[in-house]
Amino acid sequence: MTEPDPNADPFAERKARAAAWFAELQATICAAFERLEETQRHGPHAALAPGRFERRATRREPAPGEDGGGGVMAIMRQGRLFEKVGVNVSTVHGRLDARARQSLTARRDIPGLAEDPRFWAAGISLVAHMRSPKVPAVHMNTRMFWTPAAWWFGGGADLNPMVELAEDTAFFHDRLRAACDAHDPGYYPRFKAWADEYFMIRHRGEPRGVGGIFYDDLCTGDWEADFAFTRDVGRAFLEAWLPIVERHRDEPWTEEERAWQLIRRGRYAEFNLVYDRGTRFGLETGHNVEAVLMSLPPLAAWP
Secondary structure: OOOOOOOOOOOHHHHHHHHHHHHHHHHHHHHHHHHHHHOOOOOOOOOOOOOOOEEEEEEOOOOOOOOOEEEEEEEEEOOOOEEEEEEEEEEEEEEOOHHHHHHHHOOOOOOOOOOOOEEEEEEEEEEEEEOOOOOOEEEEEEEEEEEOOEEEEEEEEEEEOOOOOHHHHHHHHHHHHHHHHOOOOOHHHHHHHHHHHHOEEOOOOEEOOOOEEEEEEEOOOOHHHHHHHHHHHHHHHHHHHHHHHHHHOOOOOOHHHHHHHHHHHHHHHHHHHHOOHHHHHHHHOOOOHHHHHHHOOOOOOOO
């Protein structure tokens, strides 16, 4: 009989499943977005070739002698419908430096992190900036984080229209509510309130968009249940956003509406550079800078 390896990672199989799911979701979303490009036959950019994702490997810069992992950055630029959209996945690991440990322990108690700063993290992050001011920008991410003493999931999605339409806001939230209610009827009100608080541009006293859901540090003690919920959040994203795109993508728009879109993008950039947890963590742990800053719009303006 083979003796068990005392150095084996008891979480290895779960880590592999989570990383594989994020990669699968990336492929599904990229295929759906390229289909939108192929079927966009109206509007000022319809004569362009349909946009396609360009994929490039990314790498986390680890400490000397470590393999820090990496990911795949999928970016589409200057398409018929999408002005810029990124759908990135990564699986990174290594040792957290003092600054990153402080950032994590400010949010939750992680026993032993100072003595054993190893970490592993995998996830998907998506931000879409659209040609048309009538089609809302959108963000989605889900992730899993592990240390020797703890694990948790996080993520969410939020809608960022240039001008709010109540019908779109209600539809987007209804789809996210359904995904939450399938697991716990308390999730949606809790995670909606968290999104309303989190996606606030505090120095301006205004929300980034019309919200959605946001959750972090999710660890009920049942890994399978928390992973299933995180998968359903990822699946709900396309159900929530694609019908809104279809509703508005052929509507005409004016230069004044385009100018307002660029100002709203400036607000989006402010939030991501000042407050976004993922941006801060990616930069603090040495991940590829272009991948971390993928969320920034190609053009923005300030009045």
